[in-house]
């Protein structure tokens with residue numbers, strides 16, 4: 001930094017000058033953060049991307065410029081010329097806090113209306129207002145820093161993948177709609193009446209074609225589009241780090257991208273990540289009730305009505321006796337939870353989105369005795385068996401849910417995360433990475449009464465499970481598919497691909513495509529597979545999520561320069577918007593009246 005910024009307008013930035021610069025004549029440019037008029041002296045904090053510098057105006061020595069300074073409103077754009085001086089009242093909170101500029105000349109480069117919210121780290125602006133004036137929001141240091149972090153992440157990603165001989169290739173944005181996956185955004189074609197392009201949900205088929213083309217290692221930091229209902233961590237357009245490799249197996253992909261993740265943590269956050277542990281999908285569901293467990297803390301599920309170890313049955317407690325699954329977690333040191341806290345937890349699990357019918361608990365007292373919410377049915381020796389099963393020690397709190405298997409696991413996952421949060425076990429500055437492996441190939445939809453590809457239709461079954469596929473045991477087929485999970489967030493996912501035309505055709509058949517439909521939708525890929533497709537595999541990372549995780553935030557919105565709101569609107573440009581008659585006619589679109 002330094003001379004780089006020396007331009008026709010300025011000699012230095014507002015974040016640059018230090019005590020060693022005292023005595024220099026400098027010119028700074030920036031926005032008025034704040035001004036204070038103390039009579040004899042007027043001060044202005046001048047801000048640019050790089051920081052804040054205090055400008056000082058002395059009524060005694062420079063009366064005219066001081067008069068001028070008094071009239072400067074917030075966010076005016078100024079050019080200030082003056083001498084760097086050591087400050088009397090130093091400000092240890094900012095890097096330039098030892099100095100100030102005694103201004104001799106001031107140029108107003110532009111005036112500004114009073115901004116609709118304060119441009120401070122903690123602004124008074126609500127979400128909507130900030131989004132409407134996003135360019136002002138971006139002037140605030142926290143939002144700006146998110147953009148800088150994102151830039152750094154992208155740079156380091158490119159640096160790493162380039163060092164591994166990946167080639168960045170751009171794939172088209174106007175493609176063709178396919179029925180599998182989420183809903184497509186579509187674009188009407190003027191030149192092809194009645195026909196529509198679709199925006200890519202991911203460059204999946206193109207990257208596979210690039211492998212057929214012999215590119216060997218491809219990546220792209222690429223916009224993807226999915227027309228889904230939105231949540232805090234979803235946007236209709238989002239960015240992926242999309243990657244594909246040839247002549248590799250799952251193990252090669254895991255090693256390569258563990259390398260990328262380690263590189264990013266190291267270069268961006270200065271953190272060394274240990275070898276990333278692995279867990280099968282089956283174990284993730286069994287021990288955490290989720291395919292993206294937060295492994296910053298343990299608190300694994302313990303089934304209490306196992307066939308081999310049923311510690312709850314036969315005591316006439318119907319709720320447990322009739323449940324498909326009775327499952328516990330042990331919250332360390334939480335036996336002192338008050339009645340009120342336990343009621344809160346009960347209310348939590350009973351919320352409709354969680355869906356449990358109640359919560360049973362047992363406290364292990366200091367002296368090792370146990371008090372439970374179902375003492376009527378379970379005596380001390382019975383409760384001791386629970387504690388043993390859960391490895392519970394004095395001062396621990398055992399929490400139990402019961403019901404149908406899937407639903408209860410799902411609810412327990414939520415309760416576990418809630419307890420993790422309450423017990424302070426989910427520190428945003430600590431990171432736990434995890435590979436989840438061996439996902440099922442197919443997932444049954446009750447609603448559509450058919451199987452869907454859990455990942456996508458190009459994912460290869462595990463070689464040892466192909467026989468199950470042919471035998472029609474569709475629910476038991478596992479895939480060579482993998483997810484990277486960090487702190488309970490799925491940040492990446494991929495698979496080994498099918499590269500054999502017949503297996504791909506079989507897969508389409510299983511998914512309920514007729515031969516013609518498969519040919520219509522994916523003929524280009526199946527045809528390509530007839531010209532020597534190499535074995536290949538890949539992965540894609542959700543770049544926005546990765547950035548928000550590195551930035552220690554939940555919402556990806558703050559890491560996107562111009563995001564959309566929950567209704568998919570950009571409130572700044574006011575899009576989407578209606579088209580006029582002429583445009584609609586050109587596009588051959590007649591709107592329903």
Ligand code: ASP
Pocket residue numbers: 201202203204243493494495538539540
């Ligand atoms: N295209 C996939 C996705 O968007 C990722 C992959 O399989 O590489 O989830």
